[in-house]
Amino acid sequence: MTTSRDHTVTKRPASDAVGRGTASPSSWGFGDGQAIPWEYAPAPESREIVKLQSRYGLFVGGKEIAPRSGQWFTTLDPATEEPLAEVARAGVEDVENAVAVARRAFRRSWGELPGRERAKYLFRIARILQERSREFAVLETLDTGKPIKESRDVDIPLVAAHFWYYAGWADKLDYAFPGRTAQPLGVAAQVIPWNFPLLMLAWKIAPALAAGNTVVLKPASSTPLSALLFADVCRQADLPPGVVNIVTGPGEIGLALVKHPDVDKVAFTGSTAVGKQIGRAIAGSGKALTLELGGKAANIVFDDAPLDQAIEGIVNGIFFNQGEVCCAGSRLLVQESIAEPLVEKLKDRLATLRVGDPLDKNTDVGAINNAAQLAKIEELIEAGVAEGAELYQPACDLPERGYWVRPTLFTNVAQSHRIAQEEIFGPVLSVLTFRTPDEAVEKANNTPYGLSAGVWTEKGSRILKMVKELRAGVVWANTFNRFDPTSPFGGYKESGFGREGGLHGLLAYVRLEDR
């Protein structure tokens, strides 16, 4: 997608009015939603830079170790369904070991280390991530199916930036919370999803380490590889053993990890259902908890919005990372008077999206991460059709193997439809209309979620009014899907609690004591 090339961190033009929009096929007379009449030559990124091991053990105590469980599982390339590597399937005894090692590291080295020394380790990690950025980008794309231009220009730069940002906090904690001393919590158990594996790792590990905690992190079972390569970064940085521990395995291992009695802090990013399961599992334990859960964001376009910019924002909002984004703008709310022209333009734009090989530098929409997710998306698309919404998908060839979904647009969507209520976590956009700002607010807020929202209008006072009334933790005005380590991110209502990023993200990993 066009806007993905100018994500945060990289240098970008002053506004979202990306020039490419003016050269869209619709203005060239191909406004009928047909596939564009030209081909791009393949521009594959080489995967040579990544040296995959055939097997990856657990990363515990600074070493790669075989699982005590003796079990392994395979992680696939979702674009080809080919196996990438075997990965340790941790058992409960491996979790016990990892937590014990993290506790020891907290007591003996990391917890006692002055902030200025912790800072330098984190700066080292940030630098090494920058130095090895291409390797990480390619590996991330192989394991997730996301387009290389996203992993290269968004994920990995943000990962390095996140470590960089929190590195600087490690020796300035005394200035973070007025009148209070920030103490680490202890051992943090962190469970992360498969949509942004390394970025979520950074969001979890960087603030935890900056505040003086040690961590045991469980990556998603379908995307463990970048976390295991991160283990190598920890070794290169000479991070003391046991400060970062990575255990791989299925969801039940994540549950065993968060339930472990010697864990002080639990942080989870993933679905609301699993978040609730974790909440129940640790109820009454006294563990600190932060949750970053699902979303069903409304992207609201008013009749005075800059339409071409809005189209790019809508596309970025729902097709970035194949829509596998908790804050994806999956409900498009369009003011009735412009609904028709906007949908037409949107269909034209969808026809230009290139779906296919994630390693191709021209690819806009990559592969769906795993078979289960593909089945869920397909099921919800079928439900949309069955409930009477109107389906549009551009004509585009999909590769024969791998997990693929065409960019999908539903019009005539009612609020009661499942596609307007449930988080699809795929490249599926539901279009609804509204007449007045009040109606837009009411529809936008009519969901148990409250993670993000978008507003498109040229009128400043209207933006600020919408910002005030939308019950969402992040509001993007005349933009969408922007992220930055300094910018707190997190949800209202059933989208979770606690913030990641910024000063507020630090708060999730400290205990405040009187000075």
Place this chain on the structure above:
Amino acid sequence: MARPTRAVAKSAPQAAEAPERVAVRKTYKIYIGGGFPRSESGRSYVVRAADGTPLANAVRGSRKDVRDAVRAARAAFPSWDARTAMNRGQVLYRVAELLEGRRDQFEAEVGQAEGLSAGEARAQVDRAIDRWVWYAGWADKISQVLGTVNPVAASYFDFTIPEATGVVGVVAPEGSSLLGLVSRLAPVLVGGNTAVVVASESRPLPAVTLSEVLATSDVPGGVVNLITGLRKELVPPLAAHMDVNAIDAWGVPAEMVAAVEEAAIENVKRVARAPRGGGERIDWLDDRAAQRPEWIAAFLEMKTVWHPIGV
């Protein structure tokens, strides 16, 4: 100290003959949506002073009362939240003004409820009033302490501001009948939330009198709703209510904490927990320990806003 004449005590005088003047006793009711209904359940329970003397029959609220209170709190939320910070601060300060005028009554009630000497009770009441003033003053300052402008690495204006969470269930501390309640309720209100309070079970009378103060203050009806009764009956439906956004669990008995947190996660409620060892161990008279901006922040959401910078 001038104790009011039997204004709160229902125990019959010992004298065999009728007194010169028969006291008018107060019926202690619950406070929902700005009114003082009786419980729909029609039940009550006997409240005793610290020395065991019966003081009054308090309403034994029901789960239906909890639901009514939540509905009132939800209805009151948008306009309370939409007040300007300065106005909210003034409205809350006004509560302190009215509390000041009822010092004697609170002193008598707190003294009886908690078995305190006159001087000890006075200290509790004075601190409660001063604490209310302290929190009222935060209304137009907390955003500046908690909010940030975020220097993102791109051409965007990006800022984060606190907003009210919504409807908050407050399970008041069991021991400190007035000061503990004020210390937990005021930070909820100052951020723009509305509240459903479960008063101390054994010492509910000062809380009811506080609700009478609120009813005659400028705090709109429904912003605070207060129910008396048994914790085991009132706390579970409050913790499980799907239209409650957060729960202050300081007054939840230890044996109920796990169940409350389990119920609360069903709609991802924010839970404000007492520190390890329980909320009762805190010295409510100690300003440094018992009044904190973090307690306001516990019931606030952080909203981050992005806008491109361009021409």
